[in-house]
Amino acid sequence: MQLVHGSDIQRALRDILPIRIAVAYVGIDWATYIEAKLLKEIVLSPTLGTNPSAIMEIADLLGWENVHFLDNLHAKIYLGATKAAVGSFNLTANGLSAEGLEEAGFVVQESRALAGLDALLESYKSQAVATYPTTKEKLERVAALRAQWDRAVKTGAIRNDAKPKELPEYQSVAPDEFYVCWVAGEVQYNEDVVPMGMVKDAVSFLENDKVQPDRWILCWCARNDGLPDERRKPYWLHVDEVLSNGALDEQYTKLAIERNDRCPLPPPFELTDAAVSALRAILNSGRFPAFQGNVNPWSINPTLPQLPAFLEALREELGMVPIAASSNADQIDSLKKIFAERIRTAMDISLEKKYVTHAIDGLLQARHAVDVAKRLVRPGADIKSGLKKLARAKALHLSFESIMLEKQFQPLFSHQDLECARFNLMEADPLYQVKCS
Structure with a gap:
């Protein structure tokens, strides 16, 4: 049994190479401290202290069947093939960076102790x-x-460590994670209810509208006919508080406010030009009349059951493959796992033949193969030197692009992703169009 503390803990984990982990909290930088590609299973506490984005990343890597939630878990166990670590350190920067909390524990390798930790x-x-x-x-x-x-x-x-996302990267975990609401003109506040001087922005609703705090509102500006006003860009509002009778209006008296004395928070996804164009196209299409602003009185309630379909329509408008059309969540998890295995096999061969550098391998250790593929294969990105080497070696079948285009894996990627993959392959080898069609 070996005592470890401070920076010794990081070195110990790199030596142990954990396969199974049980920890209370997991941070956004979890993959910095372990060999992510070796991790097979994790039990964690889904309570404040664990970053929800980290959970989604781990689930992408391992599949939900290998990510388990235990609310009252406080133990910290890192179990490898021949060694294990137990102690006070969570899988977070605070626990493992040696710059946060003072942590300590033990490395064990005696077979009975390992069997006991496994049990x-x-x-x-x-x-x-x-x-x-x-x-x-x-x-x-x-x-x-x-x-x-x-x-x-x-x-x-909590310190904000989230990174801005674009719509293709956004993963919804709840049907009402954000609302879609039209706005027009300024709201007059009821000073007896509203904390004046602390309101950054607000939207008013009917008193019986089911608006909850800790949600986002995707606000879009409407014309008199209820359709989008293209002169004004949509924007996000975070609902910090919901106040009954907070607005001075005959109908719309409930007020959802974003306070100006709160820290900034990245929205669900950035409103890029492409996302804004998709939003306007869906609102103009007539497919979702409940969202349009030409109903009096307008209520958010009829839009709530349609939010998942509205989000799916946005994805389709951007050329993304509808998740629901491809399969259910468990089948998608299985497909992601198979894709990761295919990429891992191709990467091992490419590294051995020196077609690619270890930089890409490092990305694969930190993130799921699907996420890495989307980051590397994107419009406007230069054709990678590794792809050119694969083309010269007549080994393009080992590329991210070629594997993405295999029929079984296409549901994991958007139409734009797949078109970019085809373009890259044609640029690298014009004859390869026939091979991947």
């Missing part, structure tokens, strides 16, 4: 499976955690 981790897993047996229940818990996390960031209790 203990298995018992945690059994409890977790009994509490959250399905992917649906896990996603619902992540949705609740994300709302808690956002509020903690807004109030300054």
